[in-house]
Amino acid sequence: MPPEKHALLSASSASRWLKCTAAPRFEEGLPERTSDYAEEGRLAHAICELKVLKKSTTMSSRSYTTRLNKLKKDPLYSPEMDKTSDLYLEHIDEIVMSYDTTPTIAVEVKVDFSEYVPEGFGTCDCCIIGGDVLNIVDYKHGKGVPVSAVGNPQMRLYALGALKRYAPIFGDTIKRVRMSIDQPRLDSYTTDEVTVAELLAWGDSVRPIAQKAYAGLGEFVPGDHCRFCRGKAQCRARANINTALEDFKDCVPLGTVQPGELVPQEAGHIGPHGNMVHPLLSDAEVGELLIRGQHLLQWYKDLEEYATKTLLDGKPIEGWKLVAGRSNRTFTDQDAALKAIIEAGYDEALVYDRKPKSLSELEKLMGKAEFAAKIGSFVFKPLGKPTLALATDKREPYNPAATDFAGVATT
Ligand code: SF4
Structure with missing residues (x-):
């Protein structure tokens, strides 16, 4: 609903x-x-x-x-x-x-x-x-x-x-x-x-x-659950979570240090080397930081979206303004432009690309059953790019040896 x-x-x-x-x-x-x-x-x-x-x-x-x-x-x-x-x-x-x-x-x-x-x-x-x-x-x-x-x-x-x-x-x-x-x-x-x-x-x-x-x-x-909240950009509680950068500093040594050198840790933090830490983050620390920081990007995007809308509404956001983003040139009348190119003596084959429709478009055209029956054997689904996910994610772990040839549904 x-x-x-x-x-x-x-x-x-x-x-x-x-x-x-x-x-x-x-x-x-x-x-x-x-x-x-x-x-x-x-x-x-x-x-x-x-x-x-x-x-x-x-x-x-x-x-x-x-x-x-x-x-x-x-x-x-x-x-x-x-x-x-x-x-x-x-x-x-x-x-x-x-x-x-x-x-x-x-x-x-x-x-x-x-x-x-x-x-x-x-x-x-x-x-x-x-x-x-x-x-x-x-x-x-x-x-x-x-x-x-x-x-x-x-x-x-x-x-x-x-x-x-x-x-x-x-x-x-x-x-x-x-x-x-x-x-x-x-x-x-x-x-x-x-x-x-x-x-x-x-x-x-x-x-x-x-x-x-x-x-x-x-x-x-x-x-x-903040994702669909109307106040997700302006909520202080959410901001406090995402700006609690002191959460991060326990893991990161300050200043320039040499590889292998132990540097003083924050007061009160006792690690495996007493109150000294190794300048290289351990893999366990990387995992922990990724978990702590996983909502940061989304929160930052929500802030950007809110600020853009506020500026578009004519209200100020201190220190920020809107500028025109990149854009591509385009024909005002593509058909007329292409006609003019051909009239200028250019071969039509050089002006147009002959492109096949995409797999999904062809499947839509033929219907799933006919598509599977007639060209299912030509379909190959490559393994997707390795993507980082939480260990609790429901998807199967990435396995480079696995390839899925069953890319076609028959129903
Ligand atoms: S913490 Fe804030 S942003 Fe998240 S659901 Fe509650 S009110 Fe909304």
Whole structure:
């Protein structure tokens, strides 16, 4: 679901306010920004909703086509939305087929989870109920970071709201809740399942945290969750973490020293050579510094982005100004320019490059199945460049001997 407006403790920001309970009231005082990405997301959701409605109601083909064509006229529409919404619809179909009897399907379901989170409400993209299972599915159009449904607080809050909403109809027949997030642009489809008892217990556990955050009694706790915070550039708590350079100095000897020479360490720090350190950082220290500094770059970029916007708004940022970046020359009318070159006597073959389409473009052209059948044997996926990642990263460790020839999906 695109971000809900007006809920102080929104479900979509729950992963942030559950960790940094000061964030909601802090963000409240900062201007809200809407981006083309958010608007694109809203449009893609509207297409998804329409397709599920067409499939699950008696909507006429004429009405469907009219509504779809209207959505396609939006300047933010892209043909990719048609594909991603089809993939979402396919998944909804799969879920529906998994029930023994035809389940109840509802889209854009307003849910109220204020029993757990003050003034908590939101909108579920799709709820499917049958037998003893409630399925809720959330479509995400973003392609920045994959969002997993596993342990996802946004989905759990929606599920609590959906349970409450459907209790008058289904009573306590629902025993299990399955929560899925579809992010087709990242090929990411994840599902989590909990029993209703587990979900209710989770709701009880977050209630006091939500109350604290709502009351403005929370604490600032910086971390990965700062990434989507409206105050990420101006937050002092985050700045304090990133400017705590004294954290770094224990590892770095001061002044110029000769290799092999031991130099005095900071007072109070006793290392393997007493209070002297080796001028060469050990590999363990390099690892530790990388961990301490891993958020610095992102934080600096957030500061840059904030300062650029402030200067563009005509307000000063002391010591900084905006300048024009590099740009490349371009033709005002490329067709006319090329025509003029040929008329000047240059051979057309010298003026134009004949380039094949990219692998992805050709796969789009042929469809995955035909692409795999006809030219799958020509596809080779080289090993990616070695990239530094935390030891806890879920990806397999880099192995230069490994090469993946299975670069073609057949489905
Ligand atoms: S930037 Fe981080 S620490 Fe600061 S309020 Fe936002 S989430 Fe909390």
